[in-house]
Structure formats: C-alpha cells, structure tokens
Amino acid sequence: xxxxxxxxxxxxxxxxxxxxxxxxxxxxxxxxxxxxxxxxxxxxxxxxxxxxxxxxxxxxxxxxxxxxxxxxxxxxxxxxxxxxxxxxxxxxxxxxxxxxxxxxxxxxxxxxxxxxxxxxxxxxxxxxxxxxxxxxxxxxxxxxxxxxxxxxxxxxxxxxxxx
Numbered sequence: 175x176x177x178x179x180x181x182x183x184x185x186x187x188x189x190x191x192x193x194x195x196x197x198x199x200x201x202x203x204x205x206x207x208x209x210x211x212x213x214x215x216x217x218x219x220x221x222x223x224x225x226x227x228x229x230x231x232x233x234x235x236x237x238x239x240x241x242x243x244x245x246x247x248x249x250x251x252x253x254x255x256x257x258x259x260x261x262x263x264x265x266x267x268x269x270x271x272x273x274x275x276x277x278x279x280x281x282x283x284x285x286x287x288x289x290x291x292x293x294x295x296x297x298x299x300x301x302x303x304x305x306x307x308x309x310x311x312x313x314x315x316x317x318x319x320x321x322x323x324x325x326x327x328x329x330x331x332x333x334x335x336x337x
Contacts, residue, residue: 183314187321190328191307194300197328197335200271201296209281212262215255216240248275250287257285269296272335295331303328 303324
C-alpha cells in the first residue's frame with residue numbers, strides 16, 4: 175500500500191515506531207520485584223504431530239512446564255520447575271507498563287531465568303520492525319511491503335502484550 179502523501183506516510187510510520195519503542199521500553203526497563211508462593215506445578219504433554227519424523231528419544235513428545243502462583247502463572251524450563259517445590263517462594267520482576275513477567279528467580283536456590291518468549295515478542299520482533307521502519311525513510315519506494323507487514327506485526331504484538 176503506497177500512500178501518495180509523504181507527510182501522511184511519515185506520520186503513520188512514526189506512530190508505529192512509537193508503539194515499537196513503547197514495547198521495547200517495557201521489556202528493557204526493570205520493573206518492581208514481587209515475591210509469591212508456588213501453588214502448583216503443571217507438566218503438559220504437547221499434542222503429537224503424526225507428520226513429525228524427528229525420532230527423538232522421547233518418541234516425538236514434547237512437554238511444557240508451568241508454574242502457577244496466586245496472581246500469575248508462567249511457563250519455565252524443566253530444570254527450573256524441578257528446582258522449586260510447591261509452596262516455595264519465587265521472586266519475579268514485572269514490566270512497568272504491561273505487567274508482564276520478564277525475569278523470575280527461585281528464592282531458596284537462587285536460580286534465575288528469563289522468559290524467552292517474552293524476549294521474543296517484547297524485544298526481538300519490535301527491534302527488527304523498528305529497523306525496517308527506519309530503513310523505510312531512505313528506501314521508501316522499495317520496502318513498502320515490508321513496512322506494511324511490520325505494521326501488522328506491531329499491531330499483533332501490541333494486542334498480544336495487552337491481552
């Protein structure tokens with residue numbers, strides 16, 4: 175979609191750059207640290223894909239590990255799940271704008287992890303799209319399709335962060 179008026183194009187791109195910078199800011203700035211007790215631990219077997227032919231030692235099965243607390247629940251690694259017991263205390267850092275869990279730490283064992291999916295949609299995707307928008311100022315006639323795709327990704331990312 176090519177907009178004939180360059181000033182209108184600039185305003186639209188600046189709006190999406192502002193959204194991307196807000197999401198990156200929310201991920202990058204350290205929020206407040208909270209402490210909560212683990213209510214339960216959940217291990218879920220993912221749905222097997224009959225077309226998956228990896229033949230790994232677990233017979234093509236994958237597991238998701240989730241920790242459930244009073245206010246929040248989040249997915250973690252297997253090692254972190256087994257390092258903490260039910261009733262154990264976890265320190266977690268919430269992002270300042272969207273209240274998403276960025277980092278978490280087991281208080282007893284001092285084992286710390288980052289939420290890698292949060293890093294993907296909170297930093298990596300907005301940073302790549304921000305780069306596309308900045309490049310569109312110089313190559314506006316060549317990458318207009320990428321800027322449109324970037325707008326869609328930023329809107330989807332914002333909706334995901336909000337809900």
